[in-house]
Amino acid sequence: MSKAKKAEIRIAGFGGQGVVLAGVILGRAAVLYDKKKAVQTQSYGAEARGGGARSEVIISEDSIDYPKVMRPDILVAMSEQALDKYLKDLKPGGVLLIDSELVKNLPPEQRFTLYKFPFSRIANDEFGRTIVANVIMLGVLTGLTRLVSFEAMKSSIKTSVPKGTEEMNLKALKKGMDLAKVP
Amino acid sequence: MSKEILTGVYFMQGDIACAEGALAAGCKFFGGYPITPASEIAERMAERLPEVSGVYIQMEDELASIAAVVGSSWTGAKSMTATSGPGISLMQENIGYAVATETPCVLINVQRGGPSTGIPSIHLQGDIIQARRGSHGEYEMIALAPSSSQEMFDFTIDAFNLAEKYRTPVFILSDAFVGHMREEVIIPEPERIYRVPRKLPDSGTCGGKFRGFLDEDVAPMPIFGHGFKTHVTGSCHNDFGQRNVIDAEALDYYIKRLNSKISKHAHEIISVSQDVDGKEVALISYGSCYRAAREALNILEDEGIRQVGSFRLLTVWPFPRNQIQELARKVKSIIVLENNLGQITPYVEAAAGGQAEVIFLPPRVLGTLHDPATIVDKVKEVIR
Known part of the structure; x- marks a missing residue:
């Protein structure tokens, strides 16, 4: 639906970082709590951890015919390989969000808006759990882009994360939102 | 809330929606062996069937899985399995047995890259062709091809209803893209879900005089444990289930009756959606390819190119031969979109019979959705 307002997001990293779940949380927030349309797809290797992993989300005001992301408006790179592999697809003028702890070699190009935060270090230092890096990232993404509302994101996290980890994940989301306020 | 029908709005994976569709249709038995990309269906059914007094059995392999599905169906349960190509290959013998014994069951194939483990x-x-002709002998098959999470729910209900109505196995031909994709799924109120009940003989019906097989209009099913004396066999048999493995005439009758049970009702089973009136070119698609066809049509419309329409097969089998024959009289060109090397294309060519040009268009890279731009380019080339 080229006419409707639509955003395409690609989140990429390696298996075990929760990039697939991050996409699911985002899509669920849009559909169930912001009453938008969304589709989430993914690709990953046979490995449970360590191989490349990719999650894609399209959020739209209107129904979505083509479910695959080809030229993302937003690219989240949670690993060096992910950036190398997918930067070429990012739309000119798009948003590039990286985990600066894991992605050191930045390209010289300036055809996009770059935001960098050490998601995995913050997750480790402040939460003692590297695994919440994906939710901190979602907090930053929400704060920067307002693709979905903060309230929708909170509700989606509550229904998407393992039982008993809701509080920690909501704190991680809040942390990300706060980070986004200070560029 | 009904435990079988989880009325509500969800952001749900296609495979999970398929499992919920099965439960909503009244499925009470799943026999299977997990395999990517269909494992989520088995996992969900393992969790959910006990909640609705159903039974889930993880069998030792796919041969046993389909045998358990056929057996449970003969006890009266709506039954299913879910697997992918390698599993379907192993199930072929008993899929034929299910056809021959007129056993209602639903077979989900979440297709992945093959041949072999791929x-x-x-x-x-x-x-696609395997679903139609994978088992030996002469038979008809019903197969539906969903393109979204919502259709994974809806079409699975349709599959159970068709299986019961025609007393036959029914395929869902999904794929890894549709099975793993998450989208909005709306599960309606229970009263809005239509369920076809199984047609059974009147109780007390005398076994020996009971015609439980080979009726073109579908014989009532003499299920086990209800007092009907009957004989269920995959060998050539007559209306009473009595074997005859000597006479060619018996074989002729057996094959033709089994086949006409489906072909006689093909017009009720076949489902296509089309928007081709006054068009010059038709995009034929099914399953996930339909999503790319829609997007190509959006782009073409934005560019002011309106002489192109969509012709989608919601059911791939029985093949909509008459509908495509008619289509070929309306349009100049037919572009067939398939994510393979052209499996239904020869059927389209045969149906078109030279009345329209038939062009096969796979994605540039097999195993991916068509890039809509390649479809748009092909259309422009055709109308030039």
């Missing part, structure tokens, strides 16, 4: 998490429409 690539588990990449989608290919590689098993």
Whole structure:
């Protein structure tokens, strides 16, 4: 639906970082709590951890015919390989969000808006759990882009994360939102 | 809330929606063996069937899985399995047995890259002909091809209803893309879900005089444990289930009756959606390819090119031969979109019979969705 307002997001990293779940949380927030349309797809290797992993989300005001992301408006790179592999697809003028702890070699190009935060270090230092890096990232993404509302994101996290980890994940989301306020 | 029908709005994976569709249709038995990209269906059914007094059995392999599905159906349960190409290959013998014994059951094939073990998490429409002709002998098959999470729910209900109505196995031909994709799924109120009940003989019906097989209009099913004396066999048999493995005439009758049970009702079973009146070119698609066809049509419309329409097969089998014959009289060109090397294309060519030009268009890279731009380019080339 080229006419409707639509955003395409690609989140990429390696298996075990929760990039697939991050996409699911985002899509669920849009559909169930912001009453938008969304589709989430993914690709990953046979490995449970360590191989490349990719999650894609399209959020739209209107129904979505083509479910695959080809030229993302937003690219989240949670690993060096992910950036190398997918930067070429990012739309000119798009948003590039990286985990600066894991992605050191930045390209010289300036055809996009770059935001960098050490998601995995913050997750480790402040939460003692590297695994919440994906939710901190979602907090930053929400704060920067307002693709979905903060309230929708909170509700989606509550229904998407393992039982008993809701509080920690909501704190991680809040942390990300706060980070986004200070560029 | 009904435990069988989880009325509500969800952001749900296609495979999960398929499992919920099965439960909503009244499925009470799942026999299977997990395989990517269909494992989520088995996992969900393992969790959910006990909640609705159903039974889930993880069998030792796919041969046993389909045998358990056929057996449970003969006890009266709505039954299913879910697997991918390698599993379907192993099930072929008993799929034929299910056809021969007129056993209602639903077979979900979440297709992946093949041949052989191929690539588990990449989608290919590689098993379209296999669904139609994978088992030996002469038979008809019903197969539906969903393109979204919502259709994984809706079409699975349709599959159970068709299986019961025609007392036959029914395929869902999904793929790894549709099975693993998450989208909005709306599960309606229970009263809005239509369920076809199984047609059974009147109780007390005398076994020996009971015609439980080979009726073109579908014989009532003399299920086990209800006092009907009957004989269920995959060998050539008559209306009473009595074997005859000597006479060619008996074989002729057996084959033709089994086949006409489906072909006589093909017009009720076949489902296509089309928007081709006054068009010059038709995009034929099914399953995940339909999504690319829609997007190509959006782009073409934005560019002011309106002489192109969509012709989608919601059911791939029985093949909509008459509908495509009619289509070929309306349009100049037919572009067939398939994520394979052209499995239904020869059927389209045969139906078109030279009345329209038939062009096969796979994605540039097999195992991916068509890039809509390649479809748009092809259309422009055709109308030039």
